[in-house]
Amino acid sequence: MELLAPAGNWESFIAAIENGADAVYLGGREFSARQYAANFEIEDIRKAVEYAHVRGKKVYITVNTLIDQTEFDAVLDFVFQLQESGVDALIIQDIGLMSVLRRVFPDLRLHASTQMTIHNVLGVRFLKENGFSRVVLARELTRQEIEAIREAVPDIEIEIFVHGALCYSYSGQCLFSSVVGGRSGNRGRCAQPCRLPYRLRSKEKGDYAQAGEYPLSPADLCLIQCLPDIKAAGVDSLKIEGRMKRAEYVATVTRVYRQALDRLEAGEDTVPQEMLEELAGIFNRTFTPGLWAGRGTGVLSPSRPNNRGIYIGRVLSQKADGFTSIRLTRSLRVGDGIEVWVRSGKNPATVVTHLEVQGQAVQEAGPGSVPVIPLSCRVAPGDRVFRTHDTVLVGRAAATMVENRPEGKVKIGAVVEVSRGEPLKITFRDKRGIKAQACTRSTAVPAETRPLSEQDIYEKVSRLGNTPFEIEDFKLFVEEPLIVPFSEINQARREAADQLRENILKLAKPPAIDRKEFTRRLNERAAKSSEWRFEKPARRTMLSVFAGRVDVARAALESGADRVYLDLEGLKGLKTSERVKVLELKQLAINKGHELVLALPRITGPLQEIPWDEIEEVGFEGVLAANPGLLLEARERGLTVFADYPLNTFNPEAARFWLEHGAENFCLSPELSSSQLKNWPQPELSWAEVLTHGDLILMISAYCPWKALGQGKEGKCERPCREDEFFLVDRKGYEFPVRADNHCRVYLFNSRTLCLIEELPELLELGIGTLRIEARLSPAQAVAETVLVYRQAIDGLIQGKPVRLASLKERLKKVALSDFSKIHYYRGVV
Incomplete structure (x- = not known):
């Protein structure tokens, strides 16, 4: 490995x-x-x-x-x-x-x-x-x-x-840092909001007593x-x-x-x-061990988000002048960093600059001893002490961080051949069989006084100090007492080492193209991109709704949604009791001339089965796929596929890829701003879907915060997540809804509702094909009103009628779960 x-x-x-x-x-x-x-x-x-x-x-x-x-x-x-x-x-x-x-x-x-x-x-x-x-x-x-x-x-x-x-979230699926602080993990600038303190709050019972302040860490x-x-x-x-x-x-x-x-x-x-x-x-x-051994393993560490160090003992006493006695279970040295875990307040931390045992200054105190160290903060008997910086361990590491150190050199074999009238020849060979040869310029001649000894030649040939090589095996073939100038042996050694290095690098280098060929291929790409055409859909701008439940989907269809994505997770599968409701919903969509699409789970593990046969039997217009594997499978089954935003479609190249691979449309990354969309060519945007309103998922996780905070029980979970609606509350008091699905995956939602009702004129001018409402948390009545408002606004703007967007926004506020935000529409991400 x-x-x-x-x-x-x-x-x-x-x-x-x-x-x-x-x-x-x-x-x-x-x-x-x-x-x-x-x-x-x-x-x-x-x-x-x-x-x-x-x-x-x-x-x-x-x-x-x-x-x-x-x-x-x-x-x-x-x-x-x-x-x-x-x-x-x-x-x-x-x-x-x-x-x-x-x-x-x-x-x-x-x-x-x-x-x-x-x-x-x-x-x-x-x-x-x-x-x-x-x-x-x-x-x-x-x-x-x-x-x-x-x-x-x-x-x-x-x-x-x-x-x-x-990461708390599945990598690539986290919008938390992006939405809260404008610094996107998908752009390499995650601010790690999961390492900050949060309180778990129940809608009915208020704040929960919890085992730590950091439930996402x-x-x-x-x-x-x-x-x-x-x-x-x-x-x-x-x-x-x-x-x-x-x-x-x-x-x-x-x-x-x-x-x-x-x-x-x-x-x-x-x-x-x-x-x-x-x-x-x-x-x-x-x-x-993460989830390697199974999903019952604890992964979160809610007590602290930073380096814990190693426990080394407890405080015995502290004098008024700050000198503190510690009974050690492990060694402590001058230069070590320590932290004392106090019962309340901030844990004091310091670098040990002075260490005494029985009144004598020492550099190190061993296990079982009771050294005295100066501390500027107050601590109490029984407080635990942790070493957070091990000066010996760090020093040992630093000693290895040296280029060309002997322990890291490449071991090679050396063969030296010396024959009368021939140049001395040096052959270097590494363990992979790559070799190089070099010869002296002069030929070997009989020695009149002192001939070359094996030790002489070895000393000259093995001087590879500034190279990455070290001789492990040396062989000398010489027929009689001969001599060659030492300076020429040194030169031949340098040439052989340089050549070996070049030969190794040449064989290790993968195939590459030159600048001329690169330019030709770029021009070819540009030509193909300009020729790329997907016929613009012959339809008006559509309004879609992602519905978390059947009653929400029904409300959306009855209120004017052109397409409804029905969440398979919300259905708890397609069992008989749910299938009847879905078939009724399907008939409603047919009667209204609208589309009912099944939204497949974003995360589908290797052992999780998708009910493909049942999906085809129900007769959905297609499926919404949020991971590439499901998109591939649905396409191979001949189903119409819609590419969801977790696929991170961030540029036209990605959009073309999904369309060329069978997607009916693609939902754009919610991290894109309006200024970025203005750089997109048409007709790509006519096939695009944009999140315009609703509940935005910030993170999806396999790690349970209820369990981490002492609410779930190992091996016998009582599902506290199903008892009520829950929120994680940050230091500023913002409430982030948190929910769990049937597979115990956790979803953290934004504390603000996305609302782009006032941006509809610009979105329509851009030629966006579909505007989407996310209705994962909202009740059916609120979704019905939201769809009616957007339907009225879209139709009025398309028909050129005056539309009072500000008053429509006020209607939306009355049914919203939280205050509104435009998220990245104007600011974008860094």
Whole structure:
């Protein structure tokens, strides 16, 4: 299995390579999902590729943000330079970028980012069909689900995260940071609002007593003890999260996982306690195996959102001058950082600058001792003490972050041949069989006094200090006492080492195109784009409604909605009791000449079945697909497919891809602004659907906040989420509705209702094909009024009648669940 380590800067890159990573993933200054990391200039990337390739390692570049229409020229030029530099693969999210790259750089290896939310067999097949060589699976999958994917799709590489920070939401499906702060995770600028404090509030019972202030903050993933099972499951690559972490963290975690993999290879499948403590010592929010072992596992860490450190003892006493006695269970050293967990107030933290044991200043105090340290804050007997910075562990890591250090050099064999009348010949060969040769300019002649000894030649040939090589095996073939100038042996050694390096780099570099061919392909792409035509639909602007329940769908159809998406999750499947209601709804749609479409779940695990036969029997006009796997399956079954907004259609290239692959229309990303839409060409927008009003989902998660806060019970959940309506309340008092579906997936909604009633004239002028109302939370009566208002406004504007949008907005306010927001329509995201 490949060990894949992160690098947010050059120091971290060296830390990863020198501590045993097989590959490193890193990002450029733009188009990377970690825009707050230092990242790499293109020259740094070239240097990193050479450093890695000569050592038999690989470099993957993250181009894993959504790409705006105006950025394609820049991103394609960046990719040209990347492939020219010899990078081994790109990690991407944007389906539009994928479509273009497959045409312009067909030989470039693509890895599907976890931001693509690929979580089922159908999604992996979709990637395989579209040229991806690897998928980074969603972190919410269990071992059983990963095994099912591996068995069903054996000819694509599988990569999973094994260590580091987790997101509360499925990656690629989070709009929380985007909507609340304008900083989009899909654009690499997540502000991590999930790490902030929230209170769980019931509509009927008020605030719940809870086990922590941070119900959305996950613990850190740690699967080092699961490596044997991961290997058995057929996983190809183990990914460490951490491009925002310091280099010492990368060094430590990479080294420990390298050691664990080497132990596994040697037949040792257990992990010593000291290795686990090193992982915890460098950084932890407590550790979790995630959902690897199943969905009953606790994942969240609601007590604190930052580094917990390692427990090292308790406070015994504190004098008035602040000198504090601590009984230790682990060692404490001068230079360590500690934090004392007090019963109330902020936990004091400090760096240990002075340490006394029995009145004597010491550099280290061992387990069982009672050292005294100065503290500026008040603490109490019994308070727990945690080490948050281990100076020895960090120092050990720092010592490995050195380029060309001896321990990290490439081991090679050297053969030296010396014959009378012939130049001395040096041959270097690495373990892969790549070799290089160089000769002295002078020929060997008989020695008159002191001939060349084996030790002389070895000393000259093995001087490879500034190179990435180290001689492991040396052989000398000499026929008689001969001599060659030492200076020429040194020169031949340098030439052989340089040539070996060049030969290794040449063989490691993937195929690339030159600038002339790149320009030709760009021109070809531009010509094809200008020829692209999908006949503009011969219909008026439509009004659609996403309905969470049957009664809401009925209200929408009766009030004038042209199309209703009926949520399959809200139906609890298509069992007999629900089918009767759906058939009645279907007949209502037929009578009114409108469409009834089944909205498939956004998340459908590898072991979750979709009732396709029942869907076809009911006779829905089509299905709304929110993940690429379901879109692929529905298309193959001959069903009409509508592409939903969780597919992150952010640019015209993505829109064309979905239309060319059988979608009837596509719902645009809600992160797009009006100024961005004005850059879109027609007729693409005539096939577009825009979220115009309603309840916007900010996050979808596999992790239960009720359980994390002590409301759900392990293995015997009483489903508190079904007892009432719940909200998460932030520090400013904003209430975010939170709901759970039949598969215990959690949905967090925005605290404000989207409302673009006043923007309808501009949306119609843009030629948007469908305007959509999200009615996932609203009652049927409110939805009926909302649809009537939008129907009146749309029809009046199309017919050229005067429409009082402000008064219509007041009508909408009377039935809204919360205050209104235009979200990204004007501000967009960064």
